[in-house]
Amino acid sequence: MSKTLFDKVWDSHVVRKIEGGPDVFFIDRHFIHEVTSPVAFLGLKNRGLKVLYPERTFATADHNTPTINQHLPVQDPLSANQLKALEDNSNEHGISHWGLGHRKNGIVHVVGPENGITFPGATIVCGDSHTSTHGAFGAIAFGIGTSEVEMVLSTQCIMQPKPKKMRINVNGQLGKGVTPKDVALYIISQLTTSGATGYFVEYAGDVFENMTMEGRMTVCNLSIEMGARGGMIAPDETTFTYLKDKPLSLKGEAWDTAVAHWKTLRTDDDATFDKELTFSASDIEPMITYGTNPGMGIGISKHIPNAEAVEGGVATYKKSLDYMGYHENDSMIGKKVDYVFLGSCTNGRIEDFRAFASIVKGKKKAEHITAWLVPGSHEVEDQIKEEGILDVLTEAGFALRQPGCSACLAMNDDKVPAGKYAVSTSNRNFEGRQGPGSRTLLASPLVAAAAAVTGVVTDPRTLL
Amino acid sequence: MAYDKFNVLTSTAVPLPLENVDTDQIIPARFLKATKREGFGDNLFRDWRYNDDNTPKESFVLNNPIYSGKILVGGKNFGSGSSREHAAWAIYDYGFRCVVSSFFADIFRNNCLNIGVLPVQVSPEFSEQIFNAIYDDPNTEIVVDLQNQTITIAATGAQESFDINSYKKENMLNGFDDIDYLQNMKGEIETFANGLLL
Numbered sequence: 001m002s003k004t005l006f007d008k009v010w011d012s013h014v015v016r017k018i019e020g021g022p023d024v025f026f027i028d029r030h031f032i033h034e035v036t037s038p039v040a041f042l043g044l045k046n047r048g049l050k051v052l053y054p055e056r057t058f059a060t061a062d063h064n065t066p067t068i069n070q071h072l073p074v075q076d077p078l079s080a081n082q083l084k085a086l087e088d089n090s091n092e093h094g095i096s097h098w099g100l101g102h103r104k105n106g107i108v109h110v111v112g113p114e115n116g117i118t119f120p121g122a123t124i125v126c127g128d129s130h131t132s133t134h135g136a137f138g139a140i141a142f143g144i145g146t147s148e149v150e151m152v153l154s155t156q157c158i159m160q161p162k163p164k165k166m167r168i169n170v171n172g173q174l175g176k177g178v179t180p181k182d183v184a185l186y187i188i189s190q191l192t193t194s195g196a197t198g199y200f201v202e203y204a205g206d207v208f209e210n211m212t213m214e215g216r217m218t219v220c221n222l223s224i225e226m227g228a229r230g231g232m233i234a235p236d237e238t239t240f241t242y243l244k245d246k247p248l249s250l251k252g253e254a255w256d257t258a259v260a261h262w263k264t265l266r267t268d269d270d271a272t273f274d275k276e277l278t279f280s281a282s283d284i285e286p287m288i289t290y291g292t293n294p295g296m297g298i299g300i301s302k303h304i305p306n307a308e309a310v311e312g313g314v315a316t317y318k319k320s321l322d323y324m325g326y327h328e329n330d331s332m333i334g335k336k337v338d339y340v341f342l343g344s345c346t347n348g349r350i351e352d353f354r355a356f357a358s359i360v361k362g363k364k365k366a367e368h369i370t371a372w373l374v375p376g377s378h379e380v381e382d383q384i385k386e387e388g389i390l391d392v393l394t395e396a397g398f399a400l401r402q403p404g405c406s407a408c409l410a411m412n413d414d415k416v417p418a419g420k421y422a423v424s425t426s427n428r429n430f431e432g433r434q435g436p437g438s439r440t441l442l443a444s445p446l447v448a449a450a451a452a453v454t455g456v457v458t459d460p461r462t463l464l
Numbered sequence: 465m466a467y468d469k470f471n472v473l474t475s476t477a478v479p480l481p482l483e484n485v486d487t488d489q490i491i492p493a494r495f496l497k498a499t500k501r502e503g504f505g506d507n508l509f510r511d512w513r514y515n516d517d518n519t520p521k522e523s524f525v526l527n528n529p530i531y532s533g534k535i536l537v538g539g540k541n542f543g544s545g546s547s548r549e550h551a552a553w554a555i556y557d558y559g560f561r562c563v564v565s566s567f568f569a570d571i572f573r574n575n576c577l578n579i580g581v582l583p584v585q586v587s588p589e590f591s592e593q594i595f596n597a598i599y600d601d602p603n604t605e606i607v608v609d610l611q612n613q614t615i616t617i618a619a620t621g622a623q624e625s626f627d628i629n630s631y632k633k634e635n636m637l638n639g640f641d642d643i644d645y646l647q648n649m650k651g652e653i654e655t656f657a658n659g660l661l662l
């Protein structure tokens with residue numbers, strides 16, 4: 001029978017099918033971090049259970065870590081307590097732990113791939129919804145809750161009904177200044193934040209085929225923002241080249257055997273999807289959000305739509321614009337910006353810093369802008385230095401912070417103050433996501449850079 | 465973490481007719497620093513419920529004494545956003561046992577089922593009827609019958625049935641969770657794992 005890529009990976013991980021219920025689903029790789037794991041370990045303890053396969057779980061501290069002075073003790077006692085819990089729990093159960101200050105520390109969805117923990121055809125979970133990032137490698141990857149973290153620790157399985165399948169095709173040539181982030185924000189704006197709920201998405205078409213792994217990760221990362229369980233892209237030479245010789249990738253003959261298998265992970269020609277959508281690359285321009293969910297995005301040169309023109313309740317829409325301090329029909333170009341955040345598991349990789357630098361090179365940071373440039377990992381940080389990007393940034397008046405989730409969820413001190421506007425390369429613009437009362441405009445690293453040097457929302461194409 | 469068995473719940477309900485209520489609103493990230501599962505109910509809808517000086521915002525429904533009960537009725541696409549199970553804990557800890565919406569975000573629905581909060585998905589029309597019934601009379605009771613998979617507005621007798629897979633239903637009726645089930649099939653899991661390439 002013909003199968004999709006998703007079917008092939010899913011079906012090969014079902015341990016048991018329950019009549020009228022979910023599948024018992026085996027998990028190859030499990031990432032944990034300090035925020036969603038402590039209660040799961042507490043659950044294990046209360047039930048007197050052990051970790052079944054500690055070698056399949058990887059711990060990194062990222063959500064709640066400071067992005068300056070990481071060599072000093074963490075000030076906030078609650079945060080310090082969570083970090084200590086992660087370390088103690090990892091040690092007790094024999095789980096590899098890349099804590100604060102460790103060379104390999106960084107955002108879980110950045111360090112996983114860059115160390116070769118992620119691989120094609122794998123099933124990957126983490127107590128963080130942007131686990132979908134790893135789908136870029138042809139893995140089934142999705143976020144889980146703390147109860148499920150406890151299940152994976154104790155049995156390496158979770159109970160999941162198989163989602164429906166959707167394919168999203170984007171074909172053609174992306175225009176100047178249009179990045180993978182824009183492709184994703186465009187798709188979400190077309191589908192809304194619930195348009196893919198209940199589905200697992202496969203991205204196909206030449207736009208994704210021509211993307212780098214970094215770009216594919218950005219796209220798959222944002223799958224969750226249209227409600228999808230996750231998104232994936234068939235592995236190809238780009239994938240294999242990226243993974244080859246990564247620290248934890250297979251080596252020698254084992255690598256060759258694996259690659260031969262991974263090449264079979266493609267959707268069969270006559271396989272069918274529950275839903276299929278096709279978009280044209282030429283319709284996509286640099287995007288920016290104007291509201292309080294990631295579906296409220298428009299091309300940067302467009303005006304904020306009328307309440308009547310959007311799907312969903314008028315009251316909810318107006319509440320959202322009120323929160324942002326915006327009005328229907330406003331142009332986004334020229335809107336005041338106070339903060340710029342480059343980072344997160346969506347856009348905290350080397351390519352994102354290259355893109356940002358390409359705009360700010362030879363210019364100066366606008367004086368009133370506070371900019372937080374936060375690499376996704378130490379490895380990214382090192383690359384920024386090696387490639388001379390740090391010099392470009394410093395010359396333009398920017399400083400680099402230390403790796404972590406930072407202002408993506410503002411659990412640490414990187415909080416945007418109430419009422420202030422932040423152009424962010426992260427993934428969520430919910431009310432208060434970047435600090436109580438903060439107002440977030442989601443965009444690509446190019447748009448963020450353009451705002452950082454001009455101080456207002458600016459079309460990056462005018463600066464390229 | 466075992467929880468109370470769920471059978472028939474008869475209760476007044478709290479209306480929250482907003483769409484796309486995301487888990488950052490249900491429980492803001494700054495309250496996720498605990499290493500124990502306690503006290504999350506105090507911070508349920510924190511920023512909608514309290515002013516910066518911690519005084520209650522009168523206009524928010526949880527601060528309105530005329531509405532109370534074990535059922536929360538939300539708008540469409542309830543629980544979108546972050547996978548934090550803390551959102552479901554906060555709802556449970558506050559005292560809700562059931563959330564009604566015309567559409568739930570996936571992970572949130574799963575998280576609820578895992579910790580003993582029943583997500584009941586109804587048609588948009590029925591959701592409308594429930595809101596109207598509550599606004600007409602805040603003391604109106606809603607009856608959620610898990611065994612028969614029905615939700616009823618007591619005053620009018622209007623009823624709709626809802627979906628839940630039979631496995632999760634058994635679990636909730638008995639107060640079991642998935643870990644209990646998985647523990648009983650460890651041998652099968654180990655055999656499966658031994659056959660994997662990686």
Ligand code: SF4
Binds near residue numbers: 063107129427
């Ligand atoms: S950067 Fe943001 S989305 Fe990514 S793992 Fe951290 S908190 Fe989650």
